[in-house]
Structure formats: structure tokens, C-alpha cells
Amino acid sequence: MVMFYNLVLDENKASYAQEISKFSDVDAGQLYSAAVGYFVEAGFLSGYPDGTFKGNNPITRAEFVTIASKFIELNLNGDISFSDVDSSHWAYDSIKSAFNNGWILGYPDGMFAPGKDITRAEAAVIINKMLGWTTAAQTGDSSITDLNGDEWYYDDVIMAANGVI
Numbered sequence: 171m172v173m174f175y176n177l178v179l180d181e182n183k184a185s186y187a188q189e190i191s192k193f194s195d196v197d198a199g200q201l202y203s204a205a206v207g208y209f210v211e212a213g214f215l216s217g218y219p220d221g222t223f224k225g226n227n228p229i230t231r232a233e234f235v236t237i238a239s240k241f242i243e244l245n246l247n248g249d250i251s252f253s254d255v256d257s258s259h260w261a262y263d264s265i266k267s268a269f270n271n272g273w274i275l276g277y278p279d280g281m282f283a284p285g286k287d288i289t290r291a292e293a294a295v296i297i298n299k300m301l302g303w304t305t306a307a308q309t310g311d312s313s314i315t316d317l318n319g320d321e322w323y324y325d326d327v328i329m330a331a332n333g334v335i
Contacts, residue, residue, distance in 0.1 A: 171215075171225075173297060174237065175205030186211040193223040200225060214240040231292070232261035232284035235274060238296055239264040245271050252282040259284060273299045291323035294330040 175183070187198065187207040196206055202225050209215045214237055217223045244267040255265050261284055268274045273296045276282045298304075318324075 171202050171205040171209060171237070173293065174241075175202075175208060177297070177301075178208065180208075183208045193217050193221060195222045196225060209237075212240075228287035230285050231282065231288045232259070232265060234288045234293060234296065235268040236261045236264040238273065238300060239267045241300065242267075242271070250282075252276050252280065254281040255284055268296070271299075291327060295323060295326045298326050298330060 184204050187204045192210055193206070196203060200206075206215065206223055206225065210217075215223075244263055246263060246266055248266075248270055250266050250269045252265070252269075255262060259265070265274070265282060265284060269276075274282065
């Protein structure tokens, strides 16, 4: 949530922090409190049926693309062929839209793995694609010590870390 929140260009976004009161498990001092409040007010988040947000839990790939898809009108043209996502899946429309927009490709085995926790690298790739950032626009050097340059996500992490605007 904080990644998306940092990209929002709304000078009043912090004023929505009071919306966290909708969740029994989000205190004002949390790293993500303002982001949660903003996205609840914007209609991007509703939390879980038990009144919690579960901000310390990992986020799944389906949850992430569902939030990402809220930033644009859904693109539901065509079909998707992920063997593990059918039209009855709760996030089907968001997954389909993210696929149609070129944000996700799935895994080489033909699966999307909607219930799998998303990695930071996968999230960076999706956000970069949402923003239209490409390796041609890459700027800056890496000061990230655990990147060595041969990972599939190297360029995307460098772009996300340095920002391309």
C-alpha cells in the first residue's frame, strides 16, 4: 500500500488517515496508516469481513493486482489462459485486466498463482509497467547490495529504487 501511496500526487492525501478507524487492527502509528486511510476513502480497500486490515500479513498476487487495477478502468477484452484462474475466481476481472494491460505474464508453467505471496521484485515489475517505465528509461546506479545484476528483476528494481519521472 505504501508503494502505491507514495505515487499518488494528492497534496491532501494525509488528511484521510482518520479512515483507519474502520479497522480494528490499524493504529495511527503504523507505517502504513496514512496509506490505508487514503485508499479506504478512495474506495480501493475494504478490508476483511471481520473488520480487520491485516497489514502485517503478506499480500497475495491476486490482492496486489486487484489494488493495482483500481487505478484504471478495467480492461476486460479478450481471454486469459492461466490454468489456475477461472472466471469464478474472486479476482478474475482484476487479473484479466492486469494481463490485458501487459502488467503480468504469469509463470512459465502457465499459472498465475493468485494465492501466492507477491515478492517485492514482482511488485516493482508490475508498478513499473503500470507507470510505463521501461529499461530504456532506467536511471541511476544501484546501491542495493544484494543485487548482482543477473536477476530477472534487476532492471525493474533499479528503476523503482531510483524513480523515473
